[in-house]
Amino acid sequence: MAQSVLLTGAAGRVGAAILGGLADDYEWRLLDRDPPTEDYPGEFVVANITEEEAIREAMEDIDVVLHLAGDPRKTAPWDSVLTNNIDGTQTIFEAAVDAGVEKVAFASSNHAVGHYETEERTPELYRADDDYLLDGTEQPRPGNLYGVSKVAGEALGRYYHDEYGISVVNVRIGNLTKNHPPIDYERGQAMWLSYRDCAHLFDRCIQADYDYEIVYGISDNDRKYYSIERAKEVLGYEPQDNSAAHTDD
Numbered sequence: 695m696a697q698s699v700l701l702t703g704a705a706g707r708v709g710a711a712i713l714g715g716l717a718d719d720y721e722w723r724l725l726d727r728d729p730p731t732e733d734y735p736g737e738f739v740v741a742n743i744t745e746e747e748a749i750r751e752a753m754e755d756i757d758v759v760l761h762l763a764g765d766p767r768k769t770a771p772w773d774s775v776l777t778n779n780i781d782g783t784q785t786i787f788e789a790a791v792d793a794g795v796e797k798v799a800f801a802s803s804n805h806a807v808g809h810y811e812t813e814e815r816t817p818e819l820y821r822a823d824d825d826y827l828l829d830g831t832e833q834p835r836p837g838n839l840y841g842v843s844k845v846a847g848e849a850l851g852r853y854y855h856d857e858y859g860i861s862v863v864n865v866r867i868g869n870l871t872k873n874h875p876p877i878d879y880e881r882g883q884a885m886w887l888s889y890r891d892c893a894h895l896f897d898r899c900i901q902a903d904y905d906y907e908i909v910y911g912i913s914d915n916d917r918k919y920y921s922i923e924r925a926k927e928v929l930g931y932e933p934q935d936n937s938a939a940h941t942d943d
């Protein structure tokens with residue numbers, strides 16, 4: 695029988711990439727605060743992730759949670775990230791543990807480590823001949839309050855894993871764009887995540903066995919300063935795309 699997967703933030707861009715690749719592969723329960731405007735492959739729950747009761751109900755009979763819902767803006771103000779990204783993520787973990795969910799994959803971000811991109815390192819860092827690599831074992835260095843909220847989400851996962859044993863993978867997503875990498879944006883090309891690699895990566899988050907992990911979610915770009923070795927090793931991630939293959943780079 696297919697695993698039951700709760701996808702929060704299902705109506706957003708990352709949700710679209712995941713469902714675009716995996717719609718037929720799982721029993722989906724989709725959740726978003728915005729009501730659906732199209733057909734979705736499963737039950738659609740309209741709820742805010744800060745609503746404890748609604749989230750507890752949404753968690754019933756779920757095997758795996760892909761937790762994407764949150765404010766994705768790098769300029770997001772503190773009150774929004776505090777509510778949507780930190781409070782909301784705590785509500786998700788608490789309900790997941792109580793419901794006996796096996797795994798949570800958390801949509802973290804490149805902005806959790808944005809301040810490694812110092813003036814001395816950039817723009818060389820974004821180029822294929824530069825060998826500087828972050829691999830997920832480094833200390834977080836958020837580049838903005840949004841990044842701080844993602845580090846908090848990763849810490850919540852650490853706590854719920856250590857305290858309750860739930861499996862947690864934090865995917866520090868780079869820059870997801872459809873069809874081709876960002877144009878005239880070296881940083882975006884270095885951290886490009888294609889739609890099909892995104893779907894495959896979250897598929898591996900559903901299928902693989904792990905304890906607590908931090909991995910980078912980017913395609914196999916020639917330009918890169920995030921290692922994808924841990925995602926390959928632990929999750930079996932096999933990306934197919936590379937921003938260098940696009941002539942409009």
Ligand SMILES: NC(=O)C1=CN([C@@H]2O[C@H](COP(=O)(O)OP(=O)(O)OC[C@H]3O[C@@H](n4cnc5c(N)ncnc54)[C@H](O)[C@@H]3O)[C@@H](O)[C@H]2O)C=CC1
Binds near residue numbers: 766802867868
């Ligand atoms: N798109 C990208 O390149 C990247 C995205 N991420 C993370 O991935 C996640 C998804 O991002 P996108 O799909 O790009 O954003 P999006 O804005 O397209 O989608 C987010 C969805 O979450 C929903 N949502 C927001 N707050 C909610 C709440 N309190 N309760 C219920 N639903 C809520 C929104 O209605 C929206 O449909 C976010 O957590 C973001 O921080 C991280 C790095 C890069």
Ligand SMILES: O=C1O[C@H](COP(=O)(O)O)[C@@H](O)[C@H](O)[C@H]1O
Binds near residue numbers: 765881
């Ligand atoms: O976390 C996120 O990062 C991506 C890439 O960051 P950017 O600074 O290069 O734009 C961003 O597009 C996305 O909206 C955000 O959630």
